[in-house]
Amino acid sequence: MSSHPDSDFVTVAKVGAIAEGEGQAYVVNGRMVAVFLAQGTYYAIDDFCPHMGASLAGGTYDRGYVVCPWHAWCFSVKDGTWTDNPKVKVDCFEVRVASDEIQVRVPPRS
Ligand code: FES
Numbered sequence: 001m002s003s004h005p006d007s008d009f010v011t012v013a014k015v016g017a018i019a020e021g022e023g024q025a026y027v028v029n030g031r032m033v034a035v036f037l038a039q040g041t042y043y044a045i046d047d048f049c050p051h052m053g054a055s056l057a058g059g060t061y062d063r064g065y066v067v068c069p070w071h072a073w074c075f076s077v078k079d080g081t082w083t084d085n086p087k088v089k090v091d092c093f094e095v096r097v098a099s100d101e102i103q104v105r106v107p108p109r110s
Helices: none
Strands: 009-014 023-028 031-038 041-046 060-062 065-067 074-076 092-098 101-105
Touching: 009 023, 009 031, 009 092, 031 101
Parallel strands: none
Antiparallel strands: 009 101, 023 031, 031 041, 041 092, 060 065, 065 074, 092 101
């Protein structure tokens, strides 16, 4: 993992490291981030399920949503919304592809 002095984006993996419809967890700026590849686009949300802390990257992906592996809470990988109550969200983060690197931007906690 390397950081880029010209931006806050941090490289987490090479393109190809995450299969379509899969998630992987990475540490970015001290936080665990779940990165998904969904229909050719990468998305990043907080990896920590707000229910009891399971890794959302280990959940089951289905059409834009990930189902938590422990108790099946379901979140949008695009904006972190919990489907049972859209007022509840996990954080989501910017992702970009630079050359062949997947990069995520995690702002410092305020
Ligand atoms: S820990 Fe995710 S639903 Fe319970």
